[in-house]
Amino acid sequence: MYTIKQASDLLGIPAVTIRAWETRYGVVSPVRTESGYRMFTEENIEDLRWLKSQIEDQSLNISQAARLLEQRRKKQNDTTDVSESIDDEGEGDGFQVRERMVERLYEALSNYRTDQAKTIVELGFSMFGYDAMLKDVMFPILIRVGDDWENGKATVFQEHYTTQFLVQKCLSFFHIFPTDPELPQVLALCPPGEQHQAGLLMFSLFLRKKGVDVLYLGADTPFEGIDKLIRSQQIRFVCISVSILSCLPQGEAFVEGLLKEFPDIQFALGGSAFEHTSGKYGPWLLSSDTRDWQKWFDDIYLAKA
Template structure:
């Protein structure tokens, strides 16, 4: 790989992210996992990058958009990356129309079978490779909706029937978490974008549903603060205050057959008041419909419904900003 210190100018990661178009967390992930760039550290411990690093990241970003796996191209030289990107740009001009929605569904079904076979074989490396390729071929939204969700449902069903062990589900979930940096929106978020906090209520330890909700919201242009799993209502409400969020999204994956979830929903709704909307979804959300209706929660039915809710809240947020500007004038 090229020497990252060929030029003397040094840039902090915030500047590198803006100039290369690659989000800071993705820069760190490519650096940590694939040694795509090798920054040096200042006396104060800050990473600093060169103009050559920025050029590499721009080319890597473009190449991955064309379907190349970062693990296979991360160590290419600058010249090799330039040739690769140039060849892809030429090929794009000659390609036919993008894959149709029906084609995506068929492709997703093929990937489901391949991924499930890898889970059964407990082959983590092959499963991760299938996921990486599917994300590129399907796009993030279709990957989540048409591949990942049905796959996780199948794994859960086979686990409960005894065909798979809990460790199979844990292995698949671990890989999905590790790939979150690929799934997340890599485009800059508008400064006035609506803000959201995403978590799971106390006692809900499975966070994949919440993580996927956070990714979908980011793709819709929201600025998301993802808190992970198992938080009490008071902490979630505190995060809303710290971030000025206009919405909270909770994922409920399991019915614990106790009074904790109803209590936490009521408590959080009271703490939020009119400050932020409360959105609840997940595999077990329907089991708590009575308390969700009672509290006036926005109950997510499916991914399209969640996106529609986000659009409605974003429109209301934009209207509030416009009204505020008009009053100032």
């Protein structure tokens, strides 16, 4: 605990300024002794130090800094509340905790609560790490919201909002992994009509972690003009994902059309719909098993790179 003089000396803020910040903006609430003297806690000191840095380093005035401090505290409280709500709902192993996080995040996104969703995602990455958060939390939600939309359990707006939020979060990781300029670029897309891109995104991140530069086009990609893109970027590998069976003809047309134009082009074909092609695409067909992905990477991509 610090007296106002000690706080002033420690922080280099005049005592009169500290009093003004307290009374006018309520940025700190020091403890009062029986005699009425202010006593500042470590938390008070940190808040005052943060305010001072915002004013001096960011050129904010005290009212702006005070508003930012309030937002900062709210975010910290939200993180604590979410963490406690996830941890307190009974005992369980790490997977069960992640399942509870899936429910919390899906609920927040379904109700368009962006700030809460961001807090949950940040908490998840700090608790579980990159791989587990993507595999066990974010990708299951991408699949679930698509299924709920198809079954009438989610509106088109909920599906679009949830998908875009999660896709943007995932794409932000593309910039984390460095690319190897010696490795050929890969094109990743879903054919016309196909909106489910969770598997494609996950496979693209798998490639990025290996240093591959992935040109990610995502859902509902038209065929027209794709040949010009492939020529201009010298694309030799194309990843296509089709989950909706009704979109399989478009997926096959994509493959056959590109093979006609580029006989030496190679594919990675994923999604449940491609399972109905009777294996005619052989080693290009990929399951959701990452061991299958590794085999494609070693036997096809690296072998023909």
